[in-house]
């Protein structure tokens with residue numbers, strides 16, 4: 099199905115009572131209680147330590163450690179220099195699945211190289227905590243890089259997800275360059291499957307192509323900012339589309355998702371992009387949004403604190419100024435609910451107890467704890 103420009107605008111005005119800046123306030127019947135914990139400078143991601151303290155990245159390059167019980171916040175030193183600007187800076191922070199044994203923390207960032215050109219890098223280091231509420235990253239090693247650098251400052255994506263004890267999934271955006279997503283000579287516009295030391299595991303679908311193609315699990319991806327597994331072990335991904343066409347995809351080994359050849363959206367200058375149904379060889383999204391929600395992160399909720407949400411995808415939206423809940427049924431998915439939060443929402447993670455932790459975007463963005471009302 100194709101949305102004409104005028105239909106897109108009609109839809110926009112019909113739904114954006116919820117989405118226009120300045121018109122949104124958190125609704126009274128919010129499905130959770132919101133506890134603000136602390137403010138940050140452009141927070142991007144968070145990771146929950148076994149002692150329930152929380153690491154928060156700030157895009158400008160600081161890694162912070164906050165104790166939610168006191169809101170006291172301290173620095174973690176040893177973060178590498180980052181290229182801050184546009185969408186770039188310090189990005190993801192994730193704990194190794196065996197963090198309790200090895201103290202390994204993984205981060206991603208736009209890496210400076212002495213020129214305007216930059217690309218995403220992924221590094222790991224040991225987190226050594228001190229007795230003053232802070233700590234340091236020690237023994238930092240860069241494990242992976244985007245294979246081509248550009249002066250454009252967008253679509254790094256660089257989310258990280260672990261499965262099992264040692265498999266690492268990395269989202270690598272198209273760096274606003276379009277065609278690299280269809281080209282296996284680079285690792286942009288792809289979902290990658292690596293080992294926890296950055297090496298390439300056995301069994302990746304394009305290994306025979308050699309080079310960075312061996313890292314690739316799926317391709318034809320634009321700006322993938324969230325990935326998570328469901329309880330059946332299926333990998334779901336959310337990505338920002340162009341003007342219209344944000345996608346929620348079920349990721350298949352070796353799958354090609356069609357960017358930039360097909361999209362339910364159009365280019366920003368209005369130039370049409372053929373829809374998915376014109377090219378059935380590309381895997382279409384299970385859900386898509388016209389107009390966009392601007393998905394910045396996503397989890398599949400696996401807790402029981404919010405029992406109605408178990409198995410649902412919970413997406414943080416930037417332009418949609420809230421959370422979007424998507425129900426998955428078999429291999430179909432549909433938007434079930436929008437929860438206005440009154441701000442661009444950057445990141446969501448589930449705590450071990452089923453509590454939801456979210457970060458607002460931008461200057462003064464807060465870490466919020468979401469619990470049942």
Ligand SMILES: *[C@@H]1O[C@H](CO)[C@@H](O)[C@H](O)[C@H]1NC(C)=O
Pocket residue numbers: 196199262263
């Ligand atoms: C994962 O690590 C845990 C803890 O070290 C270990 O008990 C378990 O056997 C490991 N699982 C696999 C599949 O290696």
